[in-house]
Amino acid sequence: MTTAPIPTATAGVTAPLYAAGFVTAFGAHSIAAGMGAHSGDIGLSLLNLGILLAVYDLAEVVLKPVFGVLSDRIGAKPVVVAGLFAFALMSLIGPWGADPLMLGLARVGQGAAASAFSPASSAMVARLAGRNAGTYFGRYGSWKSLGYVGGPLIGAALIFLGGFALLFATLGILAAATAVWAMVALPRLDPLPRPRYTLLDLARQVTHRSFLVPTLVLAAATGALGTAIGFLPALATGHGLDPVAAVAAVSLLALASAATQPWIGRLRDRGRIQDGPGMTAGLLLTSAGIACVALLPGPVTIFGAAAAIGVGIGTATPLGFAHLAATTPPERLGRTMGSAELGRELGDAGGPLLVGAVATASALPLGLGVLAAAVAATSLLGIGSVGRGTPSPELPAER
Numbered sequence: 001m002t003t004a005p006i007p008t009a010t011a012g013v014t015a016p017l018y019a020a021g022f023v024t025a026f027g028a029h030s031i032a033a034g035m036g037a038h039s040g041d042i043g044l045s046l047l048n049l050g051i052l053l054a055v056y057d058l059a060e061v062v063l064k065p066v067f068g069v070l071s072d073r074i075g076a077k078p079v080v081v082a083g084l085f086a087f088a089l090m091s092l093i094g095p096w097g098a099d100p101l102m103l104g105l106a107r108v109g110q111g112a113a114a115s116a117f118s119p120a121s122s123a124m125v126a127r128l129a130g131r132n133a134g135t136y137f138g139r140y141g142s143w144k145s146l147g148y149v150g151g152p153l154i155g156a157a158l159i160f161l162g163g164f165a166l167l168f169a170t171l172g173i174l175a176a177a178t179a180v181w182a183m184v185a186l187p188r189l190d191p192l193p194r195p196r197y198t199l200l201d202l203a204r205q206v207t208h209r210s211f212l213v214p215t216l217v218l219a220a221a222t223g224a225l226g227t228a229i230g231f232l233p234a235l236a237t238g239h240g241l242d243p244v245a246a247v248a249a250v251s252l253l254a255l256a257s258a259a260t261q262p263w264i265g266r267l268r269d270r271g272r273i274q275d276g277p278g279m280t281a282g283l284l285l286t287s288a289g290i291a292c293v294a295l296l297p298g299p300v301t302i303f304g305a306a307a308a309i310g311v312g313i314g315t316a317t318p319l320g321f322a323h324l325a326a327t328t329p330p331e332r333l334g335r336t337m338g339s340a341e342l343g344r345e346l347g348d349a350g351g352p353l354l355v356g357a358v359a360t361a362s363a364l365p366l367g368l369g370v371l372a373a374a375v376a377a378t379s380l381l382g383i384g385s386v387g388r389g390t391p392s393p394e395l396p397a398e399r
Helices: 011-037 046-074 076-096 100-185 199-207 209-238 243-269 275-295 299-327 330-361 364-382
Strands: none
Touching: 011 046, 011 076, 011 100, 046 076, 046 100, 046 330, 076 100, 100 243, 100 299, 100 330, 199 209, 209 243, 209 275, 209 299, 209 330, 209 364, 243 275, 243 299, 275 299, 275 364, 299 330, 330 364
16 A cells, blocks of 8 residues: 655644644633633523533543544544534534533534544644654644633633623634634644554553653653642732732743744754653753742742743653654554643643642642652653654554
């Protein structure tokens, strides 16, 4: 079986994938922040708020590996385009966004749609990037970071102007426009012949260091990000800063991450940074930022910690994805990226849960300290153990 050559990863080809990354981050965080800020206005109890916040991530945890495998079978482009159109379709529920039940249905539907186009986009970036995976994943991650920071801010403005209906309408238009753009601009990358794997083969692949280490690094980085977005504003307001300054601290974190990722990706592709030591350094910087704000909370340290955490996450994340791309056979990039995204979602949920549980039993600084220790421990996995070209185990195809 012959396949068409991979097109050059020009800006026109990769830009729709960056836009898809922005859509998933912007959509998730704009609605989540809006629900938290207006939970009383739409009659949400704390329990119902927690459920509505969780269902989006739950849909992603269940479905990302499934859609990753599907993108390997039929090609990434159809999954990206269909997922974006589905996201736009689920956003039509917006006019009923003030009803908790309809809001929940929209969250589940958007989470399921994002589960399709998110890992498929990552797999397509990996195939198009080739040996320059660091550069392109740095740019991809940068746009997702802009979605994280822009989501709550733009979402709050849209809700103020027109309620949840306007926010959902904006998301629907954005997703539909990105879907049309992807349909027109993205090349169709034919699926590649795939070996058949037994369950034992799959177990060997997901426990191999070339997959396990970067996935744990991505989970730790995402857990730190989710915790910082949730708890830094609480610390800021608790130490005399107004809500605007509290949001500014989170914005600084996201902007630092967005600015760092493309730079780190380019350094990696030029051979200036190795994957293992780079991931270790990124997580250690992230851990140091969390520990600093846990030990010495205050206005200065909160902003300093936000910058350090952002740079640390911006260092570890593109290196983790680039390493996965470099060590995964092209025919199973979708499955690998879907499984890695699953690890990120578990980290995103686990970090805040860990801090919240410890803080409930003792105090918030101790909870942050425990997370800092966990992130530091994860960083040690990369020391001297992960290079740039250690492949995951492959087995001969069964014809």
